[in-house]
Amino acid sequence: MGFISDAFHNIRNRPSLILIGFLSIFFTQLIVNIFIFGYLEMEKMGKFSGESFTIKAYFQSGVDDEKAQETIEKLRNLPDVSTIVLVSKEEAQKKFLEYFEMAPEDFPLDENPFPLSVEIIPKRVESIPDLADQLKNTGLFDDVIYGGKNVDVFVKFYHVLLSVGSIILFLVFIFSLIVIINLIRISIQSRKEEIRIFHLIGATETFIRRPIIAEGFFEGLFAGISAFLLSTLVFYFLLDFLHAAFPFFPWIDLTDILAPLLVVDTFMGGVIGILGSIISCNSVLKEVLR
Amino acid sequence: MAFIGFDKVYKIYPSGVKALQNISFSIEEGEFVFLVGPTGAGKTTLMKLINREELPTSGDIWFDDIRINHLDDGYLPFLRRNLGIIFQDLKLIPSRTVYENLIFPLQIMGIKKNTISKISTRILAMLEMENRKHHLVEWLSGGEKQKLCLGRALIHQPQLVLADEPTGNLDHYSAYEMVETLYLYCREEKASVIVSTHNIGLLKSFSGRILQLDQGRLVTDHYNYSKVRSETGLEYR
Numbered sequence: 001m002g003f004i005s006d007a008f009h010n011i012r013n014r015p016s017l018i019l020i021g022f023l024s025i026f027f028t029q030l031i032v033n034i035f036i037f038g039y040l041e042m043e044k045m046g047k048f049s050g051e052s053f054t055i056k057a058y059f060q061s062g063v064d065d066e067k068a069q070e071t072i073e074k075l076r077n078l079p080d081v082s083t084i085v086l087v088s089k090e091e092a093q094k095k096f097l098e099y100f101e102m103a104p105e106d107f108p109l110d111e112n113p114f115p116l117s118v119e120i121i122p123k124r125v126e127s128i129p130d131l132a133d134q135l136k137n138t139g140l141f142d143d144v145i146y147g148g149k150n151v152d153v154f155v156k157f158y159h160v161l162l163s164v165g166s167i168i169l170f171l172v173f174i175f176s177l178i179v180i181i182n183l184i185r186i187s188i189q190s191r192k193e194e195i196r197i198f199h200l201i202g203a204t205e206t207f208i209r210r211p212i213i214a215e216g217f218f219e220g221l222f223a224g225i226s227a228f229l230l231s232t233l234v235f236y237f238l239l240d241f242l243h244a245a246f247p248f249f250p251w252i253d254l255t256d257i258l259a260p261l262l263v264v265d266t267f268m269g270g271v272i273g274i275l276g277s278i279i280s281c282n283s284v285l286k287e288v289l290r
Numbered sequence: 291m292a293f294i295g296f297d298k299v300y301k302i303y304p305s306g307v308k309a310l311q312n313i314s315f316s317i318e319e320g321e322f323v324f325l326v327g328p329t330g331a332g333k334t335t336l337m338k339l340i341n342r343e344e345l346p347t348s349g350d351i352w353f354d355d356i357r358i359n360h361l362d363d364g365y366l367p368f369l370r371r372n373l374g375i376i377f378q379d380l381k382l383i384p385s386r387t388v389y390e391n392l393i394f395p396l397q398i399m400g401i402k403k404n405t406i407s408k409i410s411t412r413i414l415a416m417l418e419m420e421n422r423k424h425h426l427v428e429w430l431s432g433g434e435k436q437k438l439c440l441g442r443a444l445i446h447q448p449q450l451v452l453a454d455e456p457t458g459n460l461d462h463y464s465a466y467e468m469v470e471t472l473y474l475y476c477r478e479e480k481a482s483v484i485v486s487t488h489n490i491g492l493l494k495s496f497s498g499r500i501l502q503l504d505q506g507r508l509v510t511d512h513y514n515y516s517k518v519r520s521e522t523g524l525e526y527r
Contacts, residue, residue, distance in 0.1 A: 002397055013385055197381045200343065201442075202370035203398045 006211035007218060014187055021183045022223045025272055028176035029227030029265050035165045036260055037235060037252075042158055043124075044252045053125055055146040057135045059116040068116045071140055075120065078134065080127035087117045115142065126158045173272070180276030184216055185284050192288040199289050208289075209281050216277030217270050224269020228261050292316030292352065293482055294340065294450065299349035301335050301506075309335040311506045313349070317484070317499075319449075322476045324493055324514075325486040327503035333486040334378055336503070337454045340484075341375060342366055354449070371399055374443030376453040380435055384428040388419060388438055391427055395446040413441045416471075432459035440468055444475055451475065451483040457492065465489060469496060 011018050059068055068086055076084050087095075092114035097104060120135075122128050128146050135144045188195065198208055235254060242251050294317040301310040310332045317323055325333050338344040339351055342358055351359050358369060374395075382391050389410060396406045414420045417437045427435065436459050443451055453472060457465035469485060469492050476483040487493075493500060493514055502510035 009386075193381075194383050194385075197383060198394065198398070199367070200341065200370065200375065200377075200381065201395055201398060202367045202373075203394075204367045207367075207398055 003207075003210035004214055007214035010187065010191070010211060010215050011218065014190065017183050017187050017190075018219060021180050021219050021273075021276075022226075024176050024179040024183075025220050025223035025269050026227050028172045028272070029224050029269055030231060031172050032169060032264060032268060033227060033231040033235075033261055035169055036264060037231075037257060038161060039165065040252050040257055040260065042161060044250050044256075045125075045154075053122065053128055053146060055120040055122065055128060055132055055135070055144065057118050057120070057132075057141045057144045059118075059140055060142050061115060063116060063140055065116070067140075068118075071138065072118060075118070075135070078131065080123050080131050082121045082123045084121075085119045087119060089114050089116055092117060126155050129155055173268075176272050177276055177279075180216060180220070180272055181279050181283075184212065184277050184280035187215070188212065188280060188284045188288060195285070195288050205285065205289070208285065209278075212281055213274055213277040216273035216275075216280075218273070220269035220271070220273025220276075221266060222269075223273075224265035224267075227269070228265040231261055231265075232258065293319040293321075293354060295350075295352035296336075296339075297350045297352070299339065299351060300347045301332070301339065301344065302347045308506050310339075310346075310503075313506075313508050315501060315508060315511060317482055319482055320476065320480040321482050322473055322496070322498035323482070323484045324496075324498055324500045325484055325503065326488070326490070326493065326500060327509075329488075330505075331503040332506040333503055334454055335506075337375075337452050337484070337486060340450075340452060341373060342369060367398070371395070371446065372449045374446065374448035374451040376436075376439045376443045376451075376456040378454040378458070380439050382427045382435055382438060382442075384426065387424050387426055388430070389414075389423045391438060392441050392445060395442060399446060401446075409445060413445050417441045433461070433464050436460055436464075436468065440471060444471075447479060447481075449481050451481060453483070453485045455486055455488065457487060457489055462491070465492065466495060473498075 059071075063071075065088070072084055072086050075081060089112045093107070093112050096102075096114065097107065120131065122131055129152075132144045132146055135141055195208055232254070235257060239251060239254055242249070296313045296315050299310055299313040300308070302308050313332075313336070325336065327333055335344060339346055340353065340358075342361065346359050349359075350357050353369065354372070356369070361369060392413060393406050393410050396409065401409075411420075414423055417440065419434065419437060419441075422430065422434065427438065430438065436456060440453075440456065443453070451472060456468055456472070460468060469487075472483050472485060473496050475481060485492075497514055499513050500510065501508060
């Protein structure tokens with residue numbers, strides 16, 4: 001494991017380069033953490049709101065109880081369906097009468113005109129449009145309705161957050177990677193004489209690469225862990241404030257966010273560091289060892 | 291087959307300088323060779339060709355039955371692990387300690403820490419540098435750096451030692467001591483040693499083969515027996 005102590009030796013010897021790389025990954029991770037916070041909050045809101053949004057689908061007139069029951073069993077297996085209930089023609093009529101406070105004998109028509117229908121509560125609110133489309137595509141329903149504009153706005157916002165967030169994440173990842181690649185490249189150039197000596201004495205390219213890659217990894221890892229600690233602190237106070245200020249809003253708990261933050265920060269920090277080092281090594285080592 | 295063989299080797303640099311011309315010779319295992327000649331004669335180029343730092347323009351170079359000028363780059367480190375080199379410009383890492391510089395060849399070969407520790411203690415004692423073990427190389431005097439290079443060249447017991455002007459920064463006594471160490475290593479380990487030098491006085495003190503280069507050509511190849519009384523002991527003095 002001598003290459004690890006070599007990596008720390010390199011880190012100690014180039015504090016300014018290391019600091020720039022560290023800060024680059026650190027700020028990348030902070031942006032990632034804000035996105036994770038927003039995403040998890042939306043998820044929580046989605047689950048919370050999903051229960052209050054119901055899809056109603058009205059069977060075509062030719063569909064009998066048996067066929068309707070069979071359809072319900074199939075729909076129950078869809079991954080986004082939380083609960084599904086069959087509303088018979090009689091129940092529909094009863095609901096109508098209750099709504100208008102009418103007695104059954106006051107109902108003006110001889111025949112029950114209400115269709116068989118299903119009511120579906122989705123698991124996530126953002127899945128409602130897709131679920132409604134799936135119902136329409138069965139060809140068994142005359143009409144499929146759901147929470148209207150509220151759902152559409154929520155879903156649009158959710159998708160915008162995902163798209164914009166993904167683009168921003170991709171850009172900061174690339175930016176951070178480019179910074180790391182260049183910093184490691186400078187670091188390799190600054191000790192090219194040392195690397196040449198290693199090579200002349202009999203070091204393989206793998207032997208030379210290992211401490212450089214370890215250096216990138218540790219730099220990324222420390223930056224990721226630091227970003228995690230700072231984010232945790234900030235989110236702790238932020239959520240404390242939000243829970244107190246808006247107690248009825250479905251805020252996430254700090255415990256919900258700790259594991260994803262830790263995993264993403266350490267993993268992504270390490271990956272940026274390793275990837276940056278490997279790319280730098282590939283482009284510079286050949287030149288240095290020539 | 292000889293241990294080291296040069297067969298009609300030419301080295302012409304891109305600038306047009308003819309560093310070596312039609313060089314052919316062979317060196318057997320356990321031979322002690324002085325490489326002499328004026329500045330620019332081609333001594334360092336010859337060393338660099340053996341170490342594969344440079345490739346010949348034409349001709350072949352053999353090391354232990356391997357034609358090294360055709361050797362794949364991936365095998366270079368394994369060739370170099372059989373060599374102990376004292377570079378003309380020393381090639382020590384100033385930001386590292388004496389100990390770290392000394393043990394690089396062993397680390398590269400993947401030798402275990404305990405073994406490295408034992409070997410390095412012996413070598414540091416030989417160099418009389420035990421008290422300098424944790425000092426940075428940049429703090430050492432020129433002579434101490436040269437001694438450290440000697441230690442680094444011998445620590446992994448190579449089959450061939452290349453010493454390019456190893457006595458450059460040394461006084462007469464230290465220069466003599468350094469070549470004596472190389473000479474004894476050659477005798478005891480049956481390793482081949484090539485020492486390039488300007489110091490003609492050294493040639494008179496040690497028996498060995500002398501290859502003389504001038505303007506890239508091998509002009510003399512002979513043995514210096516004048517001081518040799520025995521092949522076994524220290525009577526070569």
